Amino acid sequence: MNIAADFRRALDPVSIFREGVRDADGEHVAPAPWQCDVMRSQARRQLILCSRQSGKSTTIGAKAAGGLVYAPGLYLVISPTLRQSRLLFAKTVGVYKRLGDVPAIRSESANELILANGSHLVALPGDNDATIRGFSAPKAVLIDEASRVSDALYAAVRPMLAASPNGQLIALTTPYGMRGWFWEQWTGGKGWETTKITAADCPHITEEFLAEEREGMSEWQFRAEYDCEFTDTNESFFASELIDAAIKPEMEIW
Template sequence: MASVAQLDRLLLRRDPAVLMRRAGMTPDGWQQVLLRRRPHRALVTTSRQSGKSTTAAAMGLHRAHTTPRTTVVAVSPTQRQSALLISRVKVFAEAVGITLAKDNALSVELPNRSVIYALPGSPDTVRGYSPELLLIDEAAYTTPQLYTACLPMLAATGGDLIAVSTPNGQQGWFWAEWSGQGAPGWLRIEVPYTQIARISGEFIIGQRASMSAERFAAEYECVFNAATTGLFNPADLAAALRDDPVLDGSGLPDPREIMRRNRARHTTGTGAA
């Protein structure tokens, strides 16, 4: 008969969301979908304060813990953000009783010889790694040069690539991939503030009052605002041409949501959905 400790390890292996619950967090629906589905390629567009970095840290630690001698690389726009991501990895490790073999400001090594590196977003810093899992945090705020430097890292391992971000307008590589202008085969998940339980209605009222409708739409409603206006909205065209679905925070496919929302913005003349 299996012991309580053995059952506990089995549960953690099967359900990555256990990491968050053991750390005192209640994972939102989108976090559970992303953690449990283990996609090969995923783009996650989220509201501010959605738990992007926390989810990336949980994904990285779970992969490293359950697969010996695995390399996980997490890339963020700045070194400060990379250090914060590693700090979240350490919180999760402590919560589930994983003793780290090595513990540095921007990397940790587990007893099973798996390593997690958190790197600042410079093309020069990411060369030389061959991860089984590549995480790009706040991806819309990283450069196309960084993305180009990251892709060859996965050539030998065939590793997974997960990019999470708040929108940063209709520009850059993240927007190109999200809108269907890049490579096929992405799982797309959209997480507006309405899918995040810890964001209160009172807070949202204050945020609406303190910023423009366009900025609010980008920060909280997952809208990639167009740089210029014209007869056709670029987001409408991209959504119409893209065949693969966008998932909302509950994990339900909603392939035309972006087109619907952007059409409403274009009709009303505001940046809000």
């Protein structure tokens, strides 16, 4: 075992990113400052609101890979569909396999990874909260595309962390309108560490690319996908501000 490398990774989780993340050409990727902050964060509750193609899934995959080594336990990956969960699962496994001197893989499938140190990584679909109720005391629950995950699933996730005092709940997403648990927690929740990264914060996303994207989608879609704004969609018959203005909190409910 390379003791120096192991000590470096344990001391600074960003070393996991630098060692295990590669670009499409197989070259090492230097993490952006916000990625370093997320990698190092020990906050128990994290909301990460990011532009498309910002590298949010890669960052969380690297963070989870480090956890599998240095904080053994159960790690759950949840997305609106199993296919989406498998993408973040695959990113995590890819980073893990590029790390030297790590616990051996005892079992691996498209949905599960079991390591010799007892760590267990599982990809789950988020379309049915009943599928996750059998798990308890995870080291981390990672919810990808969280704005599109149902309130019922979010409600089912939180209690499983009761037996894991240091367990982390990390939700990452682009916005999806002024609705749902992620929007509610982002705008008024307590106890969350929040990170917001727009396309303008990502040097690898060029102005030329953004100009093409703006031409190819509606204004509300562009503002949501790249500016990280919680906009009303054209599915909404009434704008959110009109609905809010029509509600009188002091009125008695019959």
